[in-house]
Amino acid sequence: MELLLLSNSSSDAGYLVHAHAAISELAAGRKTACFIPFAGVTRDWDTYETLVRDALAPVGIDVQSLHRLAEPAAAVRAIEAADLIVVGGGNTFRLLQCLRERGLLAPIARQVRSGAARYIGWSAGTNLACPTICTTNDMPVADPGGLDALALVTFQINPHYLSVVVPGFRGETRDQRLAEFTTLKPEVPVLGLPEGNWVRVSDQRIEMGGAHPARWFRGPDIADVQPGALSLPG
Amino acid sequence: MELLLLSNSSSDAGYLVHAHAAISELAAGRKTACFIPFAGVTRDWDTYETLVRDALAPVGIDVQSLHRLAEPAAAVRAIEAADLIVVGGGNTFRLLQCLRERGLLAPIARQVRSGAARYIGWSAGTNLACPTICTTNDMPVADPGGLDALALVTFQINPHYLSVVVPGFRGETRDQRLAEFTTLKPEVPVLGLPEGNWVRVSDQRIEMGGAHPARWFRGPDIADVQPGALSLPG
Numbered sequence: 001m002e003l004l005l006l007s008n009s010s011s012d013a014g015y016l017v018h019a020h021a022a023i024s025e026l027a028a029g030r031k032t033a034c035f036i037p038f039a040g041v042t043r044d045w046d047t048y049e050t051l052v053r054d055a056l057a058p059v060g061i062d063v064q065s066l067h068r069l070a071e072p073a074a075a076v077r078a079i080e081a082a083d084l085i086v087v088g089g090g091n092t093f094r095l096l097q098c099l100r101e102r103g104l105l106a107p108i109a110r111q112v113r114s115g116a117a118r119y120i121g122w123s124a125g126t127n128l129a130c131p132t133i134c135t136t137n138d139m140p141v142a143d144p145g146g147l148d149a150l151a152l153v154t155f156q157i158n159p160h161y162l163s164v165v166v167p168g169f170r171g172e173t174r175d176q177r178l179a180e181f182t183t184l185k186p187e188v189p190v191l192g193l194p195e196g197n198w199v200r201v202s203d204q205r206i207e208m209g210g211a212h213p214a215r216w217f218r219g220p221d222i223a224d225v226q227p228g229a230l231s232l233p234g
Numbered sequence: 235m236e237l238l239l240l241s242n243s244s245s246d247a248g249y250l251v252h253a254h255a256a257i258s259e260l261a262a263g264r265k266t267a268c269f270i271p272f273a274g275v276t277r278d279w280d281t282y283e284t285l286v287r288d289a290l291a292p293v294g295i296d297v298q299s300l301h302r303l304a305e306p307a308a309a310v311r312a313i314e315a316a317d318l319i320v321v322g323g324g325n326t327f328r329l330l331q332c333l334r335e336r337g338l339l340a341p342i343a344r345q346v347r348s349g350a351a352r353y354i355g356w357s358a359g360t361n362l363a364c365p366t367i368c369t370t371n372d373m374p375v376a377d378p379g380g381l382d383a384l385a386l387v388t389f390q391i392n393p394h395y396l397s398v399v400v401p402g403f404r405g406e407t408r409d410q411r412l413a414e415f416t417t418l419k420p421e422v423p424v425l426g427l428p429e430g431n432w433v434r435v436s437d438q439r440i441e442m443g444g445a446h447p448a449r450w451f452r453g454p455d456i457a458d459v460q461p462g463a464l465s466l467p468g
Contacts (some may be wrong), residue, residue: 008404041414091414093374123405134375139411140327141368141418143381160405170242170429171357171394177373180275180325184375195404 001113002026003152003201005129006122007159007193007210009055009089016055016122022198022209024059026118027084034082034117035065036108038098039090039124041141052088072102079107082117089123089159092136096128096144109150119152123159126193130156135181135190137174153201155232156181161192161215178217186219189232197227206230235347236260237386237435239363240356241393241427241444243289243323250289250356256432256443258293260352261318268316268351269299270342272332273324273358275375286322306336313341316351323357323393326370330362330378343384353386357393360427364390369415369424371408387435389466390415395426395449412451420453423466431461440464 004019004026011018027033033056040048049065056063061084069075079085085108087095099105111117121129127136132147135156163175172180178190193199197210208214208227216223216233223233238253238260245252261267267290274282283299290297297320303309313319319342321329333339345351355363361370366381369390397409406414412424427433431444442448442461450457450467457467 010404042410042417094414094418134373136374137405139368139406139414140370140374140381141411141415147374147377160403162400162403164400164403166396166398166400168429169394169396169398170244171371172373176276177375180328180373181375183276184328195402 001115001152001201001203002118003112003129004118004120004198005126005153005157005201006120006198007126007161008195009122011196014055015051018196019122019198020059022200023056023061023120026120026200027059027061028118030084030118031060032062032064033084033086033120034078035063036085036087036095036099036125037065037067039088039092039095041091041094043090048088052086056086066104072104075102075104076107079104079111079117082111085112085117085119087119087121087125087128089125091141092124092127092133092138093140093144094142095124096133096149097142099128100145105150109152112150112152126157126159126199129153131188132156134185135178156188156190157199158190158192161194163192163215182217182219189216189218189234191216191230199230235349235386235435235437236352237346237363238352238354238432239360239387239391239435240354240432241360241395242429243356245430248289249285252430253356253432254293256434257290257295257354260354260434261293261295262352264318264352265294266296266298267318267320267354268312269297270319270321270329270333270359271299271301273322273326273329275325275328277324282322286320290320300338306338309336309338310341313338313345313351316345319346319351319353321353321355321359321362323359325375326358326361326367326372327374327378328376329358330367330383331376333362334379339384343386346384346386360391360393360433363387365422366390368419369412390422390424391433392424392426395428397426397449416451416453423450423452423468425450425464433464
């Protein structure tokens with residue numbers, strides 16, 4: 001199984017530009033991505049396809065968006081024919097709702113688990129690769145019919161991770177939100193993945209790329225971790 | 235129907251202190267609150283009961299927490315006997331999960347709609363009074379088995395509303411998150427309720443208290459609104 005799970009898409013250099021090298025390495029010469037745009041809500045899916053096509057052209061990858069196949073059976077066939085599946089960010093609840101409604105979760109998981117397709121996700125697309133979407137930052141604007149996701153990895157990722165206290169805000173900080181998760185699920189590790197970083201899974205090997213330290217949360221334990229080989233805590 | 239929906243609980247003056255006058259007015263001499271602590275996750279329910287008991291003692295209200303009644307039938311009877319129901323903040327998903335699992339949503343809604351009990355909520359307790367929890371800021375750390383909530387009001391509230399861009403954060407801003415909701419549900423108005431403010435519903439009359447302007451979101455329309463009488467946009 002070959003996965004590239006990015007925290008975020010935008011960067012000062014442009015959309016996905018910070019991840020060009022990581023995407024090229026993952027794609028390993030694959031020329032066409034089956035793109036899943038369903039996390040897009042305020043950005044319509046045609047526009048999203050164009051954005052990602054333009055972003056991946058410099059690394060030699062063409063993009064065919066799954067939303068153009070209105071019939072679920074055609075979408076399943078496209079997934080079963082894909083050697084590269086790219087899941088864009090946006091709203092994680094909407095993404096999961098669309099995939100569940102169309103019966104596409106199991107086909108995607110099968111195609112990636114078998115090694116037939118490699119997987120790239122960012123933000124919501126990274127949440128989707130986890131056991132559940134329970135550590136998304138997104139607002140539940142759509143009912144996904146359950147929080148279970150693809151479970152391509154055994155741990156949770158919290159994308160866009162940053163530990164800040166916003167002046168004047170009296171709600172929960174990110175760390176407090178993640179502590180809620182680890183209180184209810186102390187056995188499941190969560191990786192707080194900062195902006196600009198990514199996780200690269202190659203079968204049993206897990207590596208973190210990017211410039212920043214990340215943070216593991218597991219039950220009451222919190223540990224900072226530097227880029228490089230990752231091992232699960234606990 | 236008599237509701238007091240607070241954005242937040244903590245204030246510089248102490249827990250719920252900013253809302254003493256509004257709570258007294260709503261309670262109108264009622265002496266005992268049936269307290270619903272289920273949104274508490276990192277704070278255990280015994281501790282939460284004590285916190286709220288201490289906070290409401292100065293306004294002459296005693297607190298009996300529903301979590302002490304392990305049997306669902308006993309909890310239903312407590313709700314049916316209550317003349318004041320107080321729903322604390324924390325995690326909205328966990329709150330809704332606990333209430334749904336225990337079969338308490340319909341009894342609470344009945345008791346408040348009939349006018350037999352008045353309702354005070356803050357943060358998650360405010361989200362719960364809305365048609366759905368789709369405009370909560372919380373992390374989905376528990377599966378609530380659907381996003382429908384009490385629907386005591388016909389509009390959505392986003393508690394802890396603030397319009398800021400956090401430096402270095404590349405995820406969605408609050409306004410972008412709310413725009414996702416209004417894109418999918420253009421017919422449902424959302425009130426962005428800032429820290430320190432509250433909504434007071436008295437049958438058909440809706441009033442906003444607090445020091446700050448709030449913000450209505452409905453479809454693509456956004457409008458600031460001052461404290462005082464509220465009318466739904468659109």
